[in-house]
Amino acid sequence: MAQAPAPDTGISTMLASLRAEIEGREASLIREWATIAAWAEANVVEAAESPATTGDGFVDTGLPIAGDGAPLVSEFALMELIAVLGRSPAGGRAYVGKVLGCAWRLPNVWAAVMAGRLAPWRAVRIAKLVGPLSAEAAAFVDRNLFNASGVGWAQLERLITEAIVRFDPVRAEAERAAVADERYLDIDEPNAQGLAHISGLLDAADARDLHDAIVRRAALLGTLGSLGALGGEASLDVRRSQALGELARADLALDLDGAPARRATINVHITDTTLTGDNPVARWNDRPISTEQVREWLGTATTVVVRPVVDLADHIPVDSYEIPDRHRVSVELRDHTCRFPRCGRKAKTCDLDHAKPHRKGGPTCPCNLVPLCRRHHRAKTHSRWRYKVTKPGTYTWTSPHGFLWQVDHRGTHPLRT
Secondary structure, eight states, rough: OOOOOOOOOHHHHHHHHHHHHHHHHHHHHHHHHHHHHHHHHHHEEESSSSSSSETTTTOOEEEOOSOOTEEEHHHHHHHHHHHHTTOOOHHHHHHHHHHHHHHHHHHHHHHHTTTSSSHHHHHHHHHHEEEEETTHHHHHHHHHHHGGGGGOOHHHHHHHHHHHHHHHHHHHHHHHHHHGGGGGEEEEOOOOOOOOOOEEEHHHHHHHHHHHHHHHHHHHHTTTBBBBBTSSOOOOHHHHHHHHHHHHHHHHOTTTSOOSOOEEEOOOOOOOOHHHHHEEEEEEETEEEHHHHHEEEEEEEEEEEEEEOTTOOOOOOOOSSOOOOHHHHHHHHHHBOOSSSOOOOOOOGGEEESOOGGGGTOOGGGHHHHHHHHHHHHHHHHHHEEEEETTOOOOEEEEETTTTEEEEETEEEOOOO
């Protein structure tokens, strides 16, 4: 009988070290969860978002982030916790909500995590699946998770389905009827190569019709000898993407509501190299693209609007509190997103805050205007969150407990006090 080869002690040592690192990381995460739960206990707010509660001279609200039956936590305190955790506002709120969902609504799952029997990542997934359930349904699921670490996801989903039907049949039917309102279609901004991602959720019948139309038109494009970007025969995937654009242009050509078939808006940068043909870069909104891509787009456009580039050095204030469109465009091009730490909401959807209040002499001028989404605008206005403009486009934020962050074109950077 052949003897087993001797183990490679070097690899064994590395694997043992790796396992120790993983165990240490999970132990650290368990301590983090315990601290988050203790923090939440100290920041419970009795009233929900409406009406607001008042404390220490500022308006605060309670947010239901952990599910039915769980206490509410302070909105402004949550902002500080998320910033300290180094997470984005949306991602941090979801993360804290799942941790507290385990702590407050799934005591058996929580106990398994605290004892090291259940990996935190599995508990997060369980909390996410249980999140929409009523308190009674969540408790039913928690009671039936005898050994959460060994429960398969299919089994867990069946358990959750049973809990919904058993404890909340009216809600189950309402959710089934309302799921159609979750349909959407998003088209991202073009990337540097002039391509855009599309994502969506469609009615099944609509999706089948769209699929059939794309397949038929893609086959037609293949018969006609459609070419790819490099001049060779276009692949099926390329022809399918081209087919969707063809379908859109065919619909626009009908001019059912008097709208033009295609409108191209280009922010043009005129320099000496552009005029001589030595500069191959153009822009689609704030994104650099090649001039060849522009030529391709204009080949199928029927309406072209050319705008001069906005001068970001323009500091011509106006007397009124209302913000002119040219100021808004300038601020959007300078800052791009909400300037709260790690918030990624686009500036075009934000409020423009007067850094120095208008009533105190602050000018309505791009140098004094800062894009803040509605939630973080409220935090700056009604809580102890504060920021200073250290230079155009650079901001230093101070949280209610004195933590500091710098926000600029490079992102969010924690500062030491």
